[in-house]
Each structure stands twice: as structure tokens, then as C-alpha cells.
Amino acid sequence: MSSRRSRQSSSGASRITDDQIVQLISKLQQLLPGTRIQRSNKASASKVLQETCNYVRSLHREVDDLSDRLSELLSTIDADSPEASIIRSLIM
Amino acid sequence: MHTSSKQLKKEFIKKWVKGLEICCSSNKKMDVMERKKKIKLCADIALASAKNATTSWSNALIYNAKKDDENAILVDNLLGPESRFNSQRTAHQMITFHKRVRSKRILKKSCTVSQRMKKASPPASNLATCIAKRLVKKRTQVLKKLVPGGEAMDEYSLIKEALDYILSLRVQVDVMRSLANATEVLD
Numbered sequence: 001m002s003s004r005r006s007r008q009s010s011s012g013a014s015r016i017t018d019d020q021i022v023q024l025i026s027k028l029q030q031l032l033p034g035t036r037i038q039r040s041n042k043a044s045a046s047k048v049l050q051e052t053c054n055y056v057r058s059l060h061r062e063v064d065d066l067s068d069r070l071s072e073l074l075s076t077i078d079a080d081s082p083e084a085s086i087i088r089s090l091i092m
Numbered sequence: 093m094h095t096s097s098k099q100l101k102k103e104f105i106k107k108w109v110k111g112l113e114i115c116c117s118s119n120k121k122m123d124v125m126e127r128k129k130k131i132k133l134c135a136d137i138a139l140a141s142a143k144n145a146t147t148s149w150s151n152a153l154i155y156n157a158k159k160d161d162e163n164a165i166l167v168d169n170l171l172g173p174e175s176r177f178n179s180q181r182t183a184h185q186m187i188t189f190h191k192r193v194r195s196k197r198i199l200k201k202s203c204t205v206s207q208r209m210k211k212a213s214p215p216a217s218n219l220a221t222c223i224a225k226r227l228v229k230k231r232t233q234v235l236k237k238l239v240p241g242g243e244a245m246d247e248y249s250l251i252k253e254a255l256d257y258i259l260s261l262r263v264q265v266d267v268m269r270s271l272a273n274a275t276e277v278l279d
Contacts, residue, residue: 016248024251031258046224049231052254056238059261063132066268071128073275 028052101263103142108267111138111170133163137170139264149253150260152241 025045032051111134122130137157143150157167232250236242239254 021248021251024248024255028251028255028258031255046227046231049228049235052258053231053234053238056235056254056258056261059258059265060238062265063135063261063268066265066272067128067132067135068124069272070131070268070275071124073272074131075122075124075127 025049031055097259097263100142100260101267104138104263105267107138107142107170108135111135114169115166130166133157133166134170135264135268137167139260141171143260147253147256148245148249149240149242149257152244156240 022045025048029044029048029051032048032055112131115130115134136153140150140153140157145151154167154171158164232247235254236245236250239245239250239257242250242253245253
């Protein structure tokens with residue numbers, strides 16, 4: 001992850017130091033579930049990235065599953081029934 | 093961080109409910125799959141638009157959603173008239189940005205290849221760093237595909253966007269789960 005040469009980032013941005021990247025990685029690490037109370041050294045950057053990818057994928061899957069659930073639940077509720085108005089008031 | 097996620101939650105709920113009303117209000121019978129797709133689309137667009145064009149991933153998400161012909165009109169309705177102009181501009185920006193990034197990447201690649209040829213073969217002690225670097229590269233590629241608009245970002249922005257994206261996804265999941273649980277109780 002640490003490249004010795006300075007990064008040519010897009011126009012306007014300053015040079016990105018290695019430290020900044022390490023800081024970002026540690027922030028990312030704190031977000032991930034299964035807290036590891038480890039030091040963030042360069043070697044675990046790839047692990048953090050892998051965990052991040054897995055986490056994002058699992059979040060995507062959850063959204064998908066929840067959409068499924070909601071779709072089934074909402075379809076069993078009649079649009080004009082009292083339950084529907086309760087739901088409507090719940091989410092307003 | 094906490095106040096901003098509360099704020100995001102509020103915005104998301106508002107926009108999602110509004111969106112659901114727009115696309116699910118037609119009382120014709122939708123089958124479960126179609127309804128699910130609409131719910132998901134509304135949720136994604138609501139999440140992205142709640143960011144108010146402050147992040148790249150949200151702009152990319154909206155841009156990608158519009159590319160799909162059958163959704164384009166619906167997305168426009170969901171976003172509302174004010175943001176129509178903004179998204180057009182963003183789309184154009186994204187295209188030019190893609191081109192710029194691609195040409196930069198080609199230039200960078202040609203430079204690094206020639207540099208590598210000039211260097212002598214690295215000693216064994218650097219092997220670990222080599223492997224680590226390659227792993228990181230691999231994971232970064234994967235992350236690029238997961239974060240909307242990630243392909244056009246450099247590593248630094250990618251990680252920053254991923255941070256924000258994860259926080260926003262969590263908000264989305266929380267809200268959807270609460271609604272699903274509440275609805276279940278009523279059945």
C-alpha cells in the first residue's frame with residue numbers, strides 16, 4: 001500500500017502521504033465488525049481491505065434480504081386495511 | 093459522527109417513504125419480485141439522494157441507476173425536479189473524469205513498466221513487501237467493484253468513499269430492518 005513515490009492524484013488534491021492512508025485504514029478497521037484491538041501496521045492493510053469487501057458484500061446482501069421480506073410483508077397487507085394505515089403512521 | 097448519521101437516517105426515511113408512495117401507489121397488482129425491486133430501488137436512490145451530492149459514491153449510484161432505461165423515468169420522479177439538472181451535470185463530469193483517469197492510468201503504467209525494467213531484481217527480503225503490495229492491489233480491485241463509482245477513484249478516495257458508504261449502508265439496513273420488524277408484528 002505504501003508507495004514511495006508521491007501520488008499523482010486528481011487536480012487540486014495535495015500529495016497523499018503514507019500516514020494519511022494508514023490513518024484511513026485504521027478508521028476503516030474500527031468500522032468493521034469483530035473488533036480487533038490490533039495495531040494497524042502495513043501488513044494488515046490487505047486484511048482490512050478484505051474484511052471491508054466482505055462487510056460491504058454482507059451489507060448488500062442484507063439490504064437485498066430486507067427488500068425481499070418487506071415485499072412479501074407489504075403484499076399481504078391490503079392497501080385499504082387498517083393495518084396499512086398503521087404502517088403508514090408508523091413510518092411517517 | 094453520531095449526529096450526522098441521525099440526520100442521514102431522517103433524510104433517508106423521508107425520501108424512502110416518499111419514493112415508496114410514488115412507485116407503489118399504483119394499486120395494480122405487482123408480483124413479489126417486481127415489488128421487491130421497486131422497494132430496493134427506492135431505498136438506494138433515497139440513500140444516495142440523502143447525501144445531497146456530497147459524496148462520489150452517491151452521485152455514481154444515481155448515475156448508474158439512470159443508465160438503466162426502464163428505471164430512468166422512475167429515478168427522475170424519485171429525485172424530484174430540482175435535482176434533475178444536477179445529475180445531468182454530474183453525469184457529464186463522471187464521463188470526462190473516467191476518460192481522464194483512464195489516460196492517466198495508461199501513462200502511469202507505461203512509466204512504471206519502464207522503471208521496473210531498469211531496476212535490478214529485488215533481494216529476497218523484499219519478497220514479503222512485494223506479496224503484501226500485490227495482495228493489497230488485489231483487494232483494492234475488489235473494493236473498487238463494490239463501491240459505486242469506485243473504478244474511477246484513486247486508492248485514497250476509494251477508502252474515504254468506502255468509509256462513508258459503509259456508514260450509509262448501515263443506516264439503510266437499520267431503517268429497513270425496523271420497518272420489516274414493525275410490519276411483521278402487525279401480521
